[in-house]
Amino acid sequence: MPDALPPDRLLADLISLLGPAGVLTDSADIAPALSDWRSLYQGKALAVLRPASTEQVAECVRLCAAAGIAIVPQGGNTSMVGGATPTEDGRSVVLSLARMNRIRDLDPVDMTMTAEAGVVLKTAQDAAAECGCLFPLSLGAEGTATIGGVLSTNAGGNTTVRYGNARELMLGLEVVLPDGQVWNGLRRLRKDNTGYALRHLFVGAEGTLGIVTAATLRLFARPRANEVLFCSVRDEDAALAVFRRFREADETAIRAFEYMSGTGVEFAVKHIPGVTLPLAERADHYILVDLASTRADADLQGLAEQVLGAAMEEGEVLDAVIGGNEAKRAAIWRIREEHPEAQRKEGASVKNDVSVPVSKVPELIRRASAACIALIPGTRPVPFGHLGDGNIHMNLEQPVDMDGAAFLARSHDIMDTVNEVVRDLDGSFSAEHGIGRLKTDMMEVWRGGAELDAMKRIKAALDPSGLMNPGKVLP
Amino acid sequence: MPDALPPDRLLADLISLLGPAGVLTDSADIAPALSDWRSLYQGKALAVLRPASTEQVAECVRLCAAAGIAIVPQGGNTSMVGGATPTEDGRSVVLSLARMNRIRDLDPVDMTMTAEAGVVLKTAQDAAAECGCLFPLSLGAEGTATIGGVLSTNAGGNTTVRYGNARELMLGLEVVLPDGQVWNGLRRLRKDNTGYALRHLFVGAEGTLGIVTAATLRLFARPRANEVLFCSVRDEDAALAVFRRFREADETAIRAFEYMSGTGVEFAVKHIPGVTLPLAERADHYILVDLASTRADADLQGLAEQVLGAAMEEGEVLDAVIGGNEAKRAAIWRIREEHPEAQRKEGASVKNDVSVPVSKVPELIRRASAACIALIPGTRPVPFGHLGDGNIHMNLEQPVDMDGAAFLARSHDIMDTVNEVVRDLDGSFSAEHGIGRLKTDMMEVWRGGAELDAMKRIKAALDPSGLMNPGKVLP
Structure with missing residues (x-):
């Protein structure tokens, strides 16, 4: 851009637009915005802009466009894939939406x-x-x-x-x-x-x-009735079978249907104070079912008992507990919610946010676990997540006797191993976390051809100068 | 397109691709594909193509692109807005998907x-x-x-x-x-x-x-329980109030929530054999509520009685009937489904497929009705449709003593009158029928500026030659 505005002139214009408090340039002030919370990336930026209105955002965009400076929009900066972190070239500003909070x-x-x-x-x-x-x-x-x-x-x-x-x-x-x-x-x-x-x-x-x-x-x-169940199940197929039973019995009552491995639950009980196993015996597979209804007389406990009764008769469910009150429901949810923290405390782990058709979740868990153990013997699979929508966090914990850094050095091999199974099962390599910077290099393999071509045409049509969050999504 | 393939050569190539049965050119054979069922448009085309596979569709597209001939995709040809009708210039083919029916x-x-x-x-x-x-x-x-x-x-x-x-x-x-x-x-x-x-x-x-x-x-x-209610209600506000009551009581049970005017129901009873009013007294406003649940023990009748009881106490519902069996449920639905046919039999009518935020449905019905009567005294408003999603078919029937053609000659005035109210209520001029050819000239006014500009960029990026269904959607 030969006739672009020099950065100093741009910053002066931005300060006159947003006021000094709206343009952070001090390195200590802008540091938190330059890296993601997982510390995967460390970027550079001329400034962090904090516009307070849509019109100010628009004017920031016009000024940056004129200066040939890229913009990285940032919300809570909680991306799992570096989606809100600027690149290293320093030719961009971070635009925080934090002040637009009405x-x-x-x-x-x-x-x-x-x-x-x-x-x-x-x-x-x-x-x-x-x-x-x-x-x-x-x-x-x-x-x-x-x-x-x-x-x-x-x-x-x-x-x-x-x-x-x-x-x-x-x-x-x-x-x-x-x-x-x-x-x-x-x-x-x-x-x-x-x-x-x-x-x-x-x-x-x-x-x-x-x-x-x-x-x-x-x-x-707002739901007026709610119930949460925690069950040990025979295997991955049984977890799916119980999901199907609930769907058939009352499709709209299922607010969440989560799978957890025995290892993952064990980690949570071991590392997180206050988390306990609400069943008498340990198992290799668990599910959490959250039922809700706007109907006060929905009798979710009756629904749960009817479905669990049939599932136990078939040997799908081994043991089960129904929350029954608010405190116990929250305690059940905590087992699931503390999975990421428990995995962190247990050592190094590699995260895979993948999805497959719901019918293939059992196969995904089995095959990806086996493949990763074959790759690095002793690896401990801790798959968990949203069985009901096919999105499993196919995470792998380091072997007990391996150095964490050495395990993480194999991250790409592990991800490739998981993704090979996912691909074979018609799944996706990014279910809910997106592409960001972490997965752009996978777009060509997974979405190449007509699809990526169309995406690039759309990007060029709407952002011909390529100044909106460069380096993200598209390779 | 100076070096485009001449049409004769294109047709020969298409016949060799699809076989003689896959390329209709005889004017009697192609006539049904050249006009819409409402007879709003009469187009021309070189041929009607009937590919039987995705690969054949792709090859048709490549051949037509090389020849500079446009393609009008056509399914059941039931568009309300001429969306599947070719333009009059004859520089296009209709591509029917009818044989791709697996x-x-x-x-x-x-x-x-x-x-x-x-x-x-x-x-x-x-x-x-x-x-x-x-x-x-x-x-x-x-x-x-x-x-x-x-x-x-x-x-x-x-x-x-x-x-x-x-x-x-x-x-x-x-x-x-x-x-x-x-x-x-x-x-x-x-x-x-x-x-x-x-x-x-x-x-x-x-x-x-x-x-x-x-x-x-x-x-x-599949729902295992179903119930259908038909009620006379005090006014448009009462219709909305009853919807809110059902939503509050059991949000997921509402499969359909339809409004009908007294005039519209009267037309159906008058013109359609077998359609009768299932209530003792006529009213100016009616609703149809279809409740369903996958839960066999959902007690929809109990739900209906509870909600209707409260609504009657407040004077919102005047009278109500609960279907109770399959035949009676179907009979209630018929009153609603025969609305278009009954309006046709009563005379000329102008259709408006519009939507507003759900909260503004009562105001839409009242204001648009009054404005159309003010425009052409004696006009009979017959609004009906999907109150639950804000989409009302704000139709107007000709005055009893007016010539139908004279009324239809005022179609654009009537549509403009309705749309002025819709616009004032933050609504849309096309809720579920789309733009087609009928409403392209409204896009500039309603979606002009940044939005239409972005649409045109996307169109140019994906279809730079403008050969896909020209004359539709974009002005």
């Missing part, structure tokens, strides 16, 4: 909420609850992750089996396009067939096509 | 079906039912409309309130791109965050970005 509208008749990109997911959940509604997206980072981030990455989480991913919870978007135009697509409509579904293009694009500044989200009626 | 796969464990574009919607519904599953998309034209068509137009229908539009029922697509490449995106995954959501771009694009040749669809558990 809930603009919440309508319990329409069952919609319009929230700015910087609203923290937990805040959105709480605001919905205060109006007697439910915003069902729920995931580990919900206390930090933002609405802009969960939409830009199409986050999933525990309740996808019932409510869908972030995409399905979105009715409309407001987006600042790469040329600085503001697209106000904040519609509250369930039906609107008026041209191409632009809003779906920005969801999951990880900020590479524009900056999501606000979204209109779907709300749901 | 269900390639149906998996009751994954709850997915992979169907070719030419499979009739009713056939897909039946195939799902035979495997104990439900494919919930349901609309008037389901005996003729095809999977490719309902996806390309993002069809809605009666069950959107519970299951979503066609878009939400789609997991993967196979598409022949404008350059003849085949994109196989037939994934059976609930989570797959690997780049831009191409599949969502083709849904609702009405064949202007490529030709959908097959789709992987979501199936659901």
Whole structure:
């Protein structure tokens, strides 16, 4: 860009737009924004911008475009794949949406909420609850992750089996396009067939096509009945069989259906104070079933007993406990939620966020576990996650007697080994975490040909200068 | 296109590809494909192509691209807006997907079906039912409309309130791109965050970005309990209030929630043999509520009685009947389903497929009715449709003493009058029927600026020669 604005001039313009507090350049101030929380990447940036309004975001985009400086949008910076970390060349700014944190509208008749990109997911959940509604997206980072981030990455989480991913919870978007135009697509409509579904293009694009500044989200009626079960099951097939039984009995009651390995549960009990096994005997496979209904008289306990009775008769379920009260339900969920922390405490582990058709989850777990043990004997598979939607976190813990760093040095071999099985089962190498920087080099192999070609055409059409979050998603 | 293949050479190549039976050129044979069923448009075409495989579709696209001849994809040809009708210049072929009518796969464990574009919607519904599953998309034209068509137009229908539009029922697509490449995106995954959501771009694009040749669809558990209610209600606000009561009581049980005006019901009773009013007294406003559950012991009748009891106490519901058996449920549904036919028999009518936020449905009905009566005194408003998703067919029947043709000559004035109200209520001028040819000239006003600009960039990026269904969607 020969006639681009020099960076000093750009920063001066940005400071005059956002004020000194809106443009962080001090290295200590901007350090947290330059690396991801997993410390996979360490980037550089001219500044961290903190616009407070959509118009300010648009003006930042126009100024940076004129200067040929790239923009890395950042929400809660909780990406698992380095999606919000700048590259190392220092030719970019981080644009934080943190100050755009207003809930603009919440309508319990329409069952919609319009929230700015910087609203923290937990805040959105709480605001919905205060109006007697439910915003069902729920995931580990919900206390930090933002609405802009969960939409830009199409986050999933525990309740996808019932409510869908972030995409399905979105009715409309407001987006600042790469040329600085503001697209106000904040519609509250369930039906609107008026041209191409632009809003779906920005969801999951990880900020590479524009900056999501606000979204209109779907709300749901709050459940009045809830029950949580924890069961030991015979094997992976039995876990799937029990899922099918619940789906057949009451499809809409399943709010979450999670699988855990015996090893993973053992780690949680061993490392996390207060986590205990609520069953008399250990097993190799467990499931957690969360049932919910808006109907107060739904008798979820009766439903659970009926399904579990039949499943026990067939030998699928070995033992089971029904929460029965709030404290016990929370205790059951904790076993599952502490899996990542327990794995961290046990040693080095390699994470694989993969998905397969639901029918192939048992085969995925068995084959990927065996293949990884064959690759590095002593490796301890700790698969867990969302059986109900086919998304298993096919994690591998280091062998007891191996050096953690030596195990992590084999990360790519392990991921390749898992992905070979996933590919054979018509699965995906990134289920809910996205591509970011971590997986861009896999796009050619998995999505190459007509699909990647079309994605690149779209990127070039909307962001011809390639200034929106460069180095992410597309190889 | 100076060096384009002459049409005769193209037809010879197409015949050698598809055989004589695959290339219709006789004017009597192709006539039905050249106009829409509402007879809004009469187009011309060189031929009607009937490929039998994805590879044949791709080869047709490559040959036509080389010849500079446009392609109009056609499924059941049931578009309400001329979306599948060729333009008048004769520089195109119609490509019928009718021979691509195989269900390639149906998996009751994954709850997915992979169907070719030419499979009739009713056939897909039946195939799902035979495997104990439900494919919930349901609309008037389901005996003729095809999977490719309902996806390309993002069809809605009666069950959107519970299951979503066609878009939400789609997991993967196979598409022949404008350059003849085949994109196989037939994934059976609930989570797959690997780049831009191409599949969502083709849904609702009405064949202007490529030709959908097959789709992987979501199936659901079949309801074991069902109940249908018909109620007279005090006014439009009461209709909305009853919807809110049901949503609060059991959100997932509402399979359809339909509004009908007193005039519309009167027309159905008057013109359709066998249709009767199941209540003792006439009213100005009615609702139909369809409740369903996979749970056999769901006690929908109890749910209905509880909600109706409270609504009657508040004066919202005047009178109500609960179907109680299959025949009576079907009879109630017929009152609603015969609305279009009854309106046709009563005289000339102007159709408006519009949507607003659910909370604004009462205001839409009242204001649009009053505005149309003010425009043409004696006009009889017959609004009906999907209150639960905000999509009302805001139809207007001619005054009794007016000439039908004279009334229809005012169609555009009437549509403008309705749309002015819709716009004021943050609604959409096309809820579930799409844009086609009928509404392209409204795109600039409603979607102009950043949004239409982005759509045009995407169109140019994927179909630079503009040969895919020209004259549709984009102005």
